[in-house]
Amino acid sequence: MSMKFSIPKTWRERKPHYLLEATKCKNCGKIHYPPRTVCDKCGSRDLERTRLSGEGRIVSYTVQYVVLDGFRDYAPIIYAIVELKEGVRVLAPLTDVKPGDVKIGLKVKAVLRKVSEDGKLGLIRYAIKFKPLEAESQK
Amino acid sequence: MKPVNDVGIAGWGVYIPKYRIKCSEIEAMWGFQPGYCRSLNVYEKAVAGVDEDTITIGYEAAKNAILRAKISPSEVGAIYVGTESKPYAVKPSITVIGEALGITPKTLGADLEFACRAAGEAIEASIGLIASGMIKYSLVIGADTAQASPGDVLEFTASSGGAAYVLAKRGDNTVAYFEGSFSYITDTPDFWRRPRSPYPYHGEQFTGDPAYFHHIISAVKGLMESLGLRSSDFDYAVFHQPNGRFPLKVASKLGFPKDKVLPGLITPYIGNTYNGSALIGLAAVLEQAKPDQRILLASFGSGSGSDAYSIIVEDGIEERVNLAPKVKDFLENKEYISYPLYAKFRGLIEKFEM
Numbered sequence: 001m002s003m004k005f006s007i008p009k010t011w012r013e014r015k016p017h018y019l020l021e022a023t024k025c026k027n028c029g030k031i032h033y034p035p036r037t038v039c040d041k042c043g044s045r046d047l048e049r050t051r052l053s054g055e056g057r058i059v060s061y062t063v064q065y066v067v068l069d070g071f072r073d074y075a076p077i078i079y080a081i082v083e084l085k086e087g088v089r090v091l092a093p094l095t096d097v098k099p100g101d102v103k104i105g106l107k108v109k110a111v112l113r114k115v116s117e118d119g120k121l122g123l124i125r126y127a128i129k130f131k132p133l134e135a136e137s138q139k
Numbered sequence: 140m141k142p143v144n145d146v147g148i149a150g151w152g153v154y155i156p157k158y159r160i161k162c163s164e165i166e167a168m169w170g171f172q173p174g175y176c177r178s179l180n181v182y183e184k185a186v187a188g189v190d191e192d193t194i195t196i197g198y199e200a201a202k203n204a205i206l207r208a209k210i211s212p213s214e215v216g217a218i219y220v221g222t223e224s225k226p227y228a229v230k231p232s233i234t235v236i237g238e239a240l241g242i243t244p245k246t247l248g249a250d251l252e253f254a255c256r257a258a259g260e261a262i263e264a265s266i267g268l269i270a271s272g273m274i275k276y277s278l279v280i281g282a283d284t285a286q287a288s289p290g291d292v293l294e295f296t297a298s299s300g301g302a303a304y305v306l307a308k309r310g311d312n313t314v315a316y317f318e319g320s321f322s323y324i325t326d327t328p329d330f331w332r333r334p335r336s337p338y339p340y341h342g343e344q345f346t347g348d349p350a351y352f353h354h355i356i357s358a359v360k361g362l363m364e365s366l367g368l369r370s371s372d373f374d375y376a377v378f379h380q381p382n383g384r385f386p387l388k389v390a391s392k393l394g395f396p397k398d399k400v401l402p403g404l405i406t407p408y409i410g411n412t413y414n415g416s417a418l419i420g421l422a423a424v425l426e427q428a429k430p431d432q433r434i435l436l437a438s439f440g441s442g443s444g445s446d447a448y449s450i451i452v453e454d455g456i457e458e459r460v461n462l463a464p465k466v467k468d469f470l471e472n473k474e475y476i477s478y479p480l481y482a483k484f485r486g487l488i489e490k491f492e493m
Contacts, residue, residue, distance in 0.1 A: 014238060015238070018235070018238055018239035019238075019239060019241060051241075072490075073189050073483065074189060074190060095188065095190055096157055096188060111195070111199065112194075112195050112198045112199070112239050113188075113190040113191065113195050114190040114191070114192060114195065115190070124192075124226055124227070126194065126195065126235055126239070129190065134468075134472065
């Protein structure tokens with residue numbers, strides 16, 4: 001049985017993927033997602049783990065109709081760049097929304113969803129996706 | 140059963156996927172007599188999206204329960220999910236949920252299985268752990284993405300959804316408490332699923348009298364006898380809801396009028412969420428109940444067993460209601476889908492692997 005997913009990578013990335021865990025530079029305050037070991041702004045290695053709010057607005061998006069093997073069930077997949085309240089930009093799929101209903105500026109929140117499966121026998125990967133906030137919250 | 144120290148509910152939360160299929164569409168698809176599903180008192184059912192399963196549903200319900208309990212996830216000392224639709228046959232669901240909520244690693248927990256009643260068992264186990272002082276808070280989740288063979292009558296009701304409860308010692312952040320409980324289980328083969336079988340097998344009418352009705356009635360009567368209560372002492376009655384008809388019938392047999400059952404009867408609008416069924420009904424009742432009111436909760440799981448609880452509502456419940464989305468919000472936020480899309484979402488279409 002061959003596995004396409006790296007088990008150590010899936011395990012190592014679980015907190016950023018499940019909890020939107022980021023790093024914050026104790027020297028300059030910059031927040032990085034995904035987490036880093038060295039700040040890309042000031043070069044400091046003095047970073048701490050922090051959890052992002054999961055609420056933000058869509059900055060840009062694209063719709064993928066031609067998908068990789070194993071992703072046909074999820075198609076069309078909408079990938080968005082979401083700017084969170086903290087000012088950090090996150091690239092992630094959207095869920096529970098149709099391509100025609102997505103707009104730049106749409107308010108979204110993070111939810112935990114399945115993102116991929118390693119065939120019928122391998123690991124299931126769970127991670128953050130974004131879904132639109134309810135209509136009344138868009139104002 | 141009554142613990143030495145009373146245990147109660149600190150927070151509750153539900154999650155119901157937004158997708159719905161009308162039962163009339165399933166009727167038409169498989170050539171049932173029009174109006175068949177009306178005889179079950181079920182009109183539409185909730186369908187998990189293609190990227191949802193028991194883990195994601197349980198996570199969302201638990202997040203809402205923790206919000207209402209106003210606690211830090213790290214305070215949860217035990218986490219249980221009752222389900223019969225685990226994403227993995229071997230690998231716990233609660234480790235993913237616990238990790239994603241920030242509960243792990245200093246906790247105990249497990250996935251429990253007893254058909255639709257496993258979450259009821261989890262409540263009993265949690266009461267014991269909390270009453271004994273071993274843990275402060277327990278998180279109990281009942282969640283399922285119920286399976287039904289296409290064209291089986293079960294397909295009208297088998298749905299997706301979940302509920303979660305944060306339990307604590309009475310008076311320690313609780314807004315309702317368990318006055319007592321009574322469990323009743325026997326070996327009754329009304330419904331089962333063998334290993335490697337994608338869909339359950341059920342005993343048609345056998346699921347009624349010897350299973351659902353006998354076990355719930357026995358548990359509720361046992362509860363009322365042990366506490367010295369009558370049906371008139373309860374303000375609400377919430378039963379497991381395999382369809383919209385059985386809870387009303389069992390209520391009638393036990394002497395509960397319809398108006399005490401309807402506030403917690405949610406299955407007609409979302410189907411049977413299995414381990415979420417009675418617990419979503421209880422959530423709907425908690426969202427309108429007033430302090431000092433008494434609620435009967437009776438779970439049921441095939442195989443078979445029932446747990447009956449008497450729950451007394453306490454002060455402070457009203458201010459918890461709006462801390463998270465309510466059952467009513469989930470009922471209103473819906474999108475109808477076609478049978479083909481439902482079939483895709485539920486994995487009913489077998490793709491040939493190239």
